[in-house]
Amino acid sequence: MAERGIREYDAKRLIAKALPEFSDGKFRYDAKCVLIGPETDMDKVAEENPWLKTEKLVAKPDQLFGKRGKNNLLYVNKTWDEVKKWIRERMNKEVTIIQTTGKTTGILTHFLVEKFVPHDEEYYLAITTHREKDTIHFSTKGGVDIEEVWDTVVTLDIPILSNIEEVDVEGFLPEELGDKKKKVAEFITSIYRILVDYHFTYLEFNPFTFVGDEIVPLDTVAKLDDYASYQCAEKWGKIEFPSSFGMPPKTEEEKYVEELDERTGASLKLTLLNPKGRVWNLVAGGGASVIYADTVVDLGYGDELANYGEYSGNPTTELTYEYTKTILKLMTKEKDPQGRPKYLIIGGGIANFTDVAKTFTGIIQAIEEYADKLKETNVKIYVRRGGPNYKEGLRKMKELGERLGLPIEVYGPETHMTKIVSMALSEKKR
């Protein structure tokens, strides 16, 4: 999956852990914060973190979305009792937030509570990563919607093959920092080193501030490269990659497929889009699965697309059987209220080395089991696939249709990959 957002709580935890080491002891950040989830025992948290009862606090949702102030979800300079009440009132409640990308509705489940830090300066620091370089963005006008003051932001590129030590960080910082310039430069250098070593792909403090001589990040956004989880297992500790805010909660079937996926080196994915949709995809391969879904949408039937999913990496017969069964179960749950047929697209490109006949064995077993239900639900099946041993696989499919009296149309590589989609959908118009 590569770049994945992490909770502000985890980001601060990692920075607090790494900062002394990567600043040669120049900086220390005592991350006074706790994460409150739906199951958290708040009294126990207060016992373990006595500062909660003595300090003034800030509370905010910690679910990978920003603009919390603007959405009235920021609770500042409050006591623990006030915070507890505020969180309890919002926990597991649905809210609609407005972001630059538009409106999103989701359920609040996680809150960050941290020590309130009275401050004057609000600085902006972000490090973005690109193909050939990392870019450091800095402004003394942080704490606001940074796009509004974008002309105050200065940037510094660090080419991927060079080290931060070779770069004049102090030089790029604005003069108005005055005597704080050296300190800020050292801080940025340390944070950059952490970004590299901890495989962050994005890191933003908007803002960070000074408390006396110490630097404190106030609002933090971070993404990690989860491909580095092997190299960083000890550094990251227990890390969570929450799904983005507003994702509908996973259905039982989706969770089941996730379990299947975890059991194997092969890949099995399922996202339910519209359980009442009439076009169901059972497609091999990450690339091909997108194209099949695309084609349904491009032909104007996006509202009928029931699922997105794929199986690839040569799953065993048992796994393909379980995976297929899950999809068949979903699509035969109910008939179309208007009695129209449903379509199962068993698609795929020309496999490089997956044995097609073998993967089809699992699919065939599942279809056999669901034959009656498929007939009841008026399901038409379209097959298109190529690759090792595909002729045998297609023959078995054809034979299956004849044997069970199911409408199964079977095509090989001589037919354009997505042709079966238009065949099914043009049939649909009739």
Add this chain to the structure above:
Amino acid sequence: MEDYELFNRKTKAFIFGTQQRAGQRMLDFDYLSQRETPSVAGFITPTGEGYYHLFWGTKEIRVPRYRSIEEAVKAHPDADVMINFASERSSAETTMEALETETIRTVVMIAEGVPQRDTRKIAAFAKKNNKWVIGPATVGGIKAGAFKIGNAGGTIENIKELKLYRPGSVGFVSVSGGMSNEGYNICHLNSDGIYEGIAVGGDVYPATTLLDHLLRYEKNPKIKMMVCLGEVGGTDEYEIAKAVKNGEITKPLVMWVTGTCAKVLPGQVQFGHAGAKADREEATAQAKNKALREAGVIVPNSFDDFGEKIRETFEKLKAEGKIEPVVEPTPPNIPMDYSAAVAQGLVRRPTHFISTICDERGELHNYCGVPIDEVIKKGYGIGGVIGLLWFKKDLPKYAREFIELVLQIVADHGPAVSGAHNTIVTARAGKGLIESIISGIVTIGPRFGGAVNGAAEHFTWGLENNMSPREFVDAMKAKNVRIQGIGHRIHSVENPDARVQIMIEFARKHFPKTPLLDYALAVEKVTTMKKSSLILNVDGCIGVLCVDLLKNLGYSDKEIKEMIKMGFFNALFILGRTIGFMGHYFDQKRLKTPLYRHPWDDILYDVPEKPDKVENVEK
């Protein structure tokens, strides 16, 4: 080779990893393309060296294996490609090492899951040094009729069908490795086929981009048109639009960016590829397709008419006389691999080996059809396992317990018996576990431990010939054979052997019937009349009870006799006693006992002064 070419018909490559099958597929492609020499120079396999045996047509050839990139490069300075199958954990490191050599120019990273920063470094390093990296997370690519990367292009049948053994006019590049083969197919169906095809891989930052390869194709005069399959996520496709606009790309380019369905998906569904995620408008497939169309790229309305656009473009070029007609070579025949023929049901072959007691090929291996986890969960125990593997039977509880009882009883009988003695002597001679227990086990036979089998045989013979106990004892006496399983050094009628008592008690309580035990005890009555120590001993008791057990389990007399002959009963003794032998071995090693030497005063030396001389006898 021109700088825009990565491979030709003479290209030699290393395969990093134990990937004989990928190597074989490359060699088959080479042979089909009528290359003069195989394209695989060698394998780099840190876990071993030597050779892999691969086929070149029908001939078997040896392809060398090296432990390190350094050794391989030294042995084959003409190889300039490394196909890196190393896992995502070591792919970056080995790729860097290869790029640092003087002779390797192109590295293909197959692994998926290489950290972005590592790939970015590799990409920058390669660019700086005029080298090429394809991947990560790719199947590679193929240069028709010249060179095939690993598993790209799929099976040999597919290569034949798509005529990948000879070049066409289309330069193809895609993100997805899985879709590349389909791409070659689409080009095959709608043009004279690909000249070259590359999948750059589905990562956020593939080491070389779609554009990098399109620019190579642009420079190659043999390539007349280009086909590209992009993906939602990232912004690399805009670079292509820019290159078309500013004239860096002039050849007709048919391109489609997949992922137009993203707009109907909730939140941010992550597709199969790491790079396929649109978190801003410009990364969406729609925006990219639009920008490309505006730049002058030929963009279909959906993937569905991708092929038609390719056909139109190709036909136009053909009409303009820009396409040279392809000379169709006749590719040589490649024998089908035995395994492929089996999979397709084309051949059969008698086997030379058979197993009817277990199968380790499934997800969980089984003992006589019982999966190993069930063996544990259902508490089969050692007795149950022996039942499955020796008898091929799911034994009732009493039978399992009896077997375990026997094993416990025979496990050891002190250091003085021949087997334990030998084990100890061998251990003290400094030998290892295996040698020591083997030297103990080899003493087991007719004189030591063999009484179990012997007793079973003797008493069975008596019983089945309907001899009365007295007749049996007399018959044995007449034959001058000692009845096996009768008699003990210490124990007697007055001082019974507790082990025998326990077994008899167990059998009386649990065995449905005990005919041979009853017979043996009747015989004992006769023998002990003569001498009180001529009792049924442990070996005898085990022997007769084993026969009774087998009868209770439904075996016929004939089958039981065969089992005795095979050594079934001895097997119980050997298995049990090996526990004791191992104990003696460990005991000696722990005690660090020195070499054993038998004392002189315990040996009778009775050597003649001189040997008998054998005189020559006259012929």
